[in-house]
Amino acid sequence: MALLCPVKLKNILPLVNSTDIVTQEMLDYMMLYLEPTTIVDTECLKVGPPSIESEYDGAISVPDVLRVAKEAEQAGYHGIFINCFGDPGVRAVREYVRIPVFGGFEPSVHLALGLCDRIGIVTLRKNVAPMFRGNIAKAGMKERIVSLRYTSLSLEECCQTELLIKAVYDECLKAITEDGVEGFILGCTAMVGVAEGVKAALMKDGYDIPVVEAAQAALKLLELSAQMSLRHSNITYMTPPHLP
Amino acid sequence: MALLCPVKLKNILPLVNSTDIVTQEMLDYMMLYLEPTTIVDTECLKVGPPSIESEYDGAISVPDVLRVAKEAEQAGYHGIFINCFGDPGVRAVREYVRIPVFGGFEPSVHLALGLCDRIGIVTLRKNVAPMFRGNIAKAGMKERIVSLRYTSLSLEECCQTELLIKAVYDECLKAITEDGVEGFILGCTAMVGVAEGVKAALMKDGYDIPVVEAAQAALKLLELSAQMSLRHSNITYMTPPHLP
Amino acid sequence: MALLCPVKLKNILPLVNSTDIVTQEMLDYMMLYLEPTTIVDTECLKVGPPSIESEYDGAISVPDVLRVAKEAEQAGYHGIFINCFGDPGVRAVREYVRIPVFGGFEPSVHLALGLCDRIGIVTLRKNVAPMFRGNIAKAGMKERIVSLRYTSLSLEECCQTELLIKAVYDECLKAITEDGVEGFILGCTAMVGVAEGVKAALMKDGYDIPVVEAAQAALKLLELSAQMSLRHSNITYMTPPHLP
Amino acid sequence: MALLCPVKLKNILPLVNSTDIVTQEMLDYMMLYLEPTTIVDTECLKVGPPSIESEYDGAISVPDVLRVAKEAEQAGYHGIFINCFGDPGVRAVREYVRIPVFGGFEPSVHLALGLCDRIGIVTLRKNVAPMFRGNIAKAGMKERIVSLRYTSLSLEECCQTELLIKAVYDECLKAITEDGVEGFILGCTAMVGVAEGVKAALMKDGYDIPVVEAAQAALKLLELSAQMSLRHSNITYMTPPHLP
């Protein structure tokens, strides 16, 4: 039953872009906790949005995500990461392929659930908050995810790691004292090094609490799923009657 | 403030098809309760699924639904009906246009809420059940929508009205006696005449209870929204930062 | 099936008073969005409270509300508006008549649900807050109505429209920033012109969000119910076994 | 602080009737667990329904219940039992008097909560089910009260104790096996001797589980409230601004 070949995962960036935007540093960071033999291949979309900052962006990414995902399954990949915390197309893709599929939201929640009672999500900007709240409700997680906050940084500022760490840390402190949060998830899959910075800053205040990074969580749980031969239910995810 | 011109609504069929499949009988049925001056124009997609029977189908319909919706707003329509009970793209379209937008699910729930305490949905086939359950959870309606049932008819059988009425009625009886349902919504926007047949059959059993038809509900509430100048919140539905 | 005669609605003020307190301005405001042919007749109680500011007031109004409602049904009215946001007697009246019945709470919620995710109610004074919370819980709306606030005005101050608009607007701002509210309902059926004032003030802050006025919502949804022949379930609302 | 005089409770039958319908056997049963010094005086209404079998009945009882309750408070009673499982007027009366007030629903729930996890209510007839469900929701008890059932007896049959015990017992068995109920409340305050009969029958099946009788629960908790000087919150129950 155990998988004999190395785990091979497809990292789909649900964006139209060159894969050049995925630097080696980002890949190394995402793959930090994977087995040395695990392979992660990255692919961007041919048709889709420049970035995902709304339900609109998510929606226009999905048709091409479906194509890439199907090709990945046919090429023998063992799992698919749709690299966005909004989980765009995750449910549709699961109807379409029979290998494990994760976005960023679900797997980071699954890890955080075992680490604290009251989870907070801190994301970059407010546009995605309603979409995230919808995902929390759909996942039945309103009792456990008790806070959703975002920085007030501009998109440009979000790219400056130190600035971002400081802004996320400030929201974390508010979430702890005002919302009773006991552990965090970073609500974006492209925050290289931020979890470590925030965790260290919180530690200085005496808070030795988890700060889950979503891309790492997703890839690691996909690897685990492949190793354990876990596969989503065909009652929840029925194959669509009409396929191309 | 009152609207001086007649209300003009766009009926988007989220399918690739000729508009010929929308017969005059169907249009008359949908528009039965509208003001005589209200105009409903129907449009199908250029790119999309042949029908919507899964999350996959819904997902591939949305990009072209967005295009048609935007064109409708620019052409001066007062509201948009995405003609599917799964509400595909409703949230994305609301970010993209500033006129009222409904699929079939939400408006039929809003009408049913005023008519009974415990609502049941009866739809055609099981494939859409998980998607509908997700929409119920996202809408925060699990306390009021207490039953979701579907017939075991084939797609072909679903087209025979008498057979369909009988099958839906059978599920309604089970929903009343086993789930404590007190009023119904038909979970598909293409069931011409079924509500009346089911309602009459239930009446014979002494149940004088609502059977809400979703397309009629959606168009009537869009008309009302146009008349009352209601428009969705720009906090819930922020304009996407990047638009074509 | 379509109603051939004009819709005729009864507006029951659940108060002992002369109908003189209902000025033409108030009637015009309430009826702003109705069809020109729709008729609204107003009637006060012979026995009841001077105003409704508590569960006590609501309770002593209901027996005479029942009488007026029954007479209205017998006189051929198509719907009944119990003109109070606390919905006093709505459920009892629905057991007693077979025409549509609304107070102010339910129909404004039904409209707001389609306009935003997180609804806030702002009412005049704190006395009614526990009653409103009970209605929210009974309606299963705690996930969607996330804020209930009231002004600190005296009853006299509440009659000064500009003062009231300012006080309600202040509560709205707090509800947006502290409670995450995305759209509003005014929690009183006698706030002529306040919705427009509050909406305009919020718009200046960049919030293009709904402010639902309850009396307009109720009358419009009763008109719609009459047009669509909607009638409440006789499973939820069984005819009482002993009637006078 | 301890009460020096005997506890004196008012038992309000929310019905128009002679007090003759309250037999000595019924009074003895209700008072079975009270201190020997506790006094219970019974009073019917001058204006009200012949019995309470609907929200309509409840509503028309409340104004005169308010009068009797106020007179009882003024006469020095220490607590008020509104003798009906539907809790008609309980909240309005609490706004009006500052002594403890219970109907049958709340106190029987408070006792049952300490005896089992999953509570079931069995009542006489279906008419009251929607009203009871509303009370359960308002009380925030949907997680603990997992079943609401009623017999199919006629009103006349309900008066035959043995028949009633058998019918309630049958519903209890269904509630245990189909709904996972672990303890019961009888959903009517006039079921003399039924709790004992049902409890004994369940015991024969190996179920040593509680069957709470509501009138006994209410009077005993009112006695306790008087002894402990417990009084309802004036934030939840504000005095109405206008009183006769």
Next chain:
Amino acid sequence: MALLCPVKLKNILPLVNSTDIVTQEMLDYMMLYLEPTTIVDTECLKVGPPSIESEYDGAISVPDVLRVAKEAEQAGYHGIFINCFGDPGVRAVREYVRIPVFGGFEPSVHLALGLCDRIGIVTLRKNVAPMFRGNIAKAGMKERIVSLRYTSLSLEECCQTELLIKAVYDECLKAITEDGVEGFILGCTAMVGVAEGVKAALMKDGYDIPVVEAAQAALKLLELSAQMSLRHSNITYMTPPHLP
């Protein structure tokens, strides 16, 4: 059926300590509202923690609590109070004996439920907050217990009654204004005289609201349970298959 002998209750302090720490003043306070004939005997543990300030402390107390409880049942006691607001071992003990068992949490909630809609708990220190939240969730009371607060006093300061009253009162005020609390429970069973002090201070602010003391609530409800022959369900609390 009525109990002829005096009620005899066992007060188990789930601590290793001499019973000398239970002063006569504390006993008198706890027993203030009991029948003069009711007997309360106190017993500490031979093996257990010095105090209960964590789940760890609760856990190590339970085996010896089970022993004392069983001995109490065998010695003819009518009820068992596990004298801690965290309810350590309550469920395990109920499986082991067939007489009523309460910790401090459940009975104080049952009394508070009848006195206000929105309950707040104020306890001494933050360590116990996650344990209390777990108990609230398990009890299905998240809709009614809307606030959980604690003082920032040191353990030593907690022993100074005036200081403690002031600190608890301060948290109560915040709970009223920020969390909408309408009545309180003190979240510790060893706060002699604090409820009265807090209640008086709140009364000066116009808040005539309940402040339930948990040890008094528990003993009084155990006395009532004994008098009414109430006993926990053997479906919820099955006898363990293997017993010493």
Next chain:
Amino acid sequence: MALLCPVKLKNILPLVNSTDIVTQEMLDYMMLYLEPTTIVDTECLKVGPPSIESEYDGAISVPDVLRVAKEAEQAGYHGIFINCFGDPGVRAVREYVRIPVFGGFEPSVHLALGLCDRIGIVTLRKNVAPMFRGNIAKAGMKERIVSLRYTSLSLEECCQTELLIKAVYDECLKAITEDGVEGFILGCTAMVGVAEGVKAALMKDGYDIPVVEAAQAALKLLELSAQMSLRHSNITYMTPPHLP
């Protein structure tokens, strides 16, 4: 940051027994999906129950579980598995050590959440059902875990694998058709080979759905936690103030 030495986990059987009852077959099964370098050492209790079939059993196991866990942490283990689906002592142990701790319940839920919407648990016998329901409620998982069923086998029959597979499969079928379950967790950590048998039987019926085995899930997620340096929050799990 990555762990350089092999992961070393402690498998605590919360029972008094010789470790001989843990056969090599059981160990191999539990460890099936672990890295080849991961070490699992098993230890039984010196003081505790013979098996865990009640809250009583769980409670008397915890003090010695705490001792073994602390010794494991001091001996350099990277994670602790309390080998029981009831999660006895998990929260207390997390307060006491700073390495990851799992029982069987939580980690199997975390894996199942990613595989289907509606989870069912099937366990051996009914005694543990109330304890499991408490854990589900405390975990805030009532929306996702929609069914809890048990076989009617005797303890002896539970040891016959084929009989057990058949009995669990029968409950799974009922859970699918009656409760709408879409994926399963086996509610006991000692069911070697059952998951595979049940999964195969369900597959023959066309249900390609997950059947999560709890011991495998727990050990794999502990391994992952060690690899990712995940550690529980010190806000949720504060170190107890008094330690031996």
